[in-house]
Amino acid sequence: MPMYKSIIFLCLSLCTISLAETSWAQFLGPDRSGQVTDKKFIPWNQPLKEQWSLPLGEGFGGAIIDKAEVFILDRQEDELDLIKCFDLESGKTKWTCKYKSEGRFGFNGTRSVPAVDNEAVYTIGCMGNILCVNRRTGKKLWERNLLKDWSAPSPPWGFGSSPLLYKDFCIVAPLGEVGLAALNKKTGETVWESEAIGSNPGYSSPIIHNLLNEKMLLQMAGDQLTAVNPDNGKNIFNWSGYSVKRAIPAPIKISDNKVFITGGYQQGSVMLTLKKQSDKVSIKEDFRIKEIGSQIHAPILKNDYLYGNFNENDNLKKRSQKQGLTCFDLNGKMLWKTGEKPNLDRGSVIMINNHLLALDGKTGELILIEAQPESYKEIFRQKVFGQNGDKIWAPMAYYQGHLVLRDLRSLKCLKVY
Numbered sequence: 001m002p003m004y005k006s007i008i009f010l011c012l013s014l015c016t017i018s019l020a021e022t023s024w025a026q027f028l029g030p031d032r033s034g035q036v037t038d039k040k041f042i043p044w045n046q047p048l049k050e051q052w053s054l055p056l057g058e059g060f061g062g063a064i065i066d067k068a069e070v071f072i073l074d075r076q077e078d079e080l081d082l083i084k085c086f087d088l089e090s091g092k093t094k095w096t097c098k099y100k101s102e103g104r105f106g107f108n109g110t111r112s113v114p115a116v117d118n119e120a121v122y123t124i125g126c127m128g129n130i131l132c133v134n135r136r137t138g139k140k141l142w143e144r145n146l147l148k149d150w151s152a153p154s155p156p157w158g159f160g161s162s163p164l165l166y167k168d169f170c171i172v173a174p175l176g177e178v179g180l181a182a183l184n185k186k187t188g189e190t191v192w193e194s195e196a197i198g199s200n201p202g203y204s205s206p207i208i209h210n211l212l213n214e215k216m217l218l219q220m221a222g223d224q225l226t227a228v229n230p231d232n233g234k235n236i237f238n239w240s241g242y243s244v245k246r247a248i249p250a251p252i253k254i255s256d257n258k259v260f261i262t263g264g265y266q267q268g269s270v271m272l273t274l275k276k277q278s279d280k281v282s283i284k285e286d287f288r289i290k291e292i293g294s295q296i297h298a299p300i301l302k303n304d305y306l307y308g309n310f311n312e313n314d315n316l317k318k319r320s321q322k323q324g325l326t327c328f329d330l331n332g333k334m335l336w337k338t339g340e341k342p343n344l345d346r347g348s349v350i351m352i353n354n355h356l357l358a359l360d361g362k363t364g365e366l367i368l369i370e371a372q373p374e375s376y377k378e379i380f381r382q383k384v385f386g387q388n389g390d391k392i393w394a395p396m397a398y399y400q401g402h403l404v405l406r407d408l409r410s411l412k413c414l415k416v417y
Helices: 003-021 146-150 313-317
Strands: 049-055 064-066 069-076 080-087 093-100 120-124 129-134 140-145 164-166 169-172 181-184 190-193 207-211 214-221 224-228 235-239 252-255 258-262 269-277 280-289 300-302 305-309 325-329 334-337 349-352 355-359 365-370 377-383 397-399 402-406 410-415
Touching (some): 064 397, 069 410, 080 120, 093 129, 129 169, 140 146, 164 207, 207 252, 300 349, 305 349
Antiparallel strands (some): 049 410, 069 080, 129 140, 164 169, 169 181, 214 224, 224 235, 252 258, 258 269, 300 305, 325 334, 349 355, 365 377, 397 402
16 A cells, blocks of 8 residues: 555544544533534434433432443432442443532532543532542542632532543632632642632633633633633633623633623623733623523534523523523524423533434423524434433433433433444
């Protein structure tokens, strides 16, 4: 084979391997956008087979999937947190790491989603415990605590931010006098700390976006959006033009210089344009969608359209204002909404290729939808939860034909192909 053909073959092989091994190893998938590409995925028109189902303690923290293993942070009563590892195909428990985590708050249970690399699993418990455990055995390697180590303000419903892995760092968000902190992944020692981020913490998880041709670590607090350098924690910009009672969704990158932020509590959504001027970043508000915002789950950007569950407390109480699954263009124009058919409550939404998967947070129905701006196009739905009541709010995870979901008290895997 000629040399140039060998090089092309090698490149194609590496690309294929990369696609095949893309895992859901952190909150909201490979790049924290809630979407993934799968060449084998085919839309279905009959009920998916349940591969396995397991009981859990009450909670809202979703699972992750990596290399045929499922990881989740569970909670037992008001006393223990449990990091669990399951075999993806069989659902059999491979190991469990238990640690003391005493306390209670409203809507009890876990909140955050783990992160995993080749060596370890990283979790943040609802009482502020940060743990790193050996991926193969579950043995604890190190532990920190948001309350003890950074005097982080304790949120009314427990800590809900998920850890972010970047290079040799595990990045966490104390959101007190220290806004963000990067920990050495192997030792847990603090590498850098950022300045405070606003005065209203919230529950949003850190995310890294390439903006203005540089990597920026973005963090949303209730009254401030901040970007820092992920390598050293130095501030890049602060913006205080949006305030929400409890910040939950992370900022969404729209383009190299545009960011979309959203939230609940009647604060709506905002599109921002970033511009570099000398060494400073200026921010301009393009438009604001008043009183239409996503309280829990960040919308998904696909082909210049935003799709998401834009329900929040206020419009869920008023039948005439129910929003449901909604599609916006990038000028803020609402193209369609489902209202009550379906409503989704506070259920999660992910995207596989060009199809949305929505899990209704009240009815327990899983709904397959073609993502198109012209209209809502439902393909198939089936009831997958129901015995444990509503409040099915946890984010989903998908990997190579396996869909892992949870309700308040159980975890299950459905086989897509």
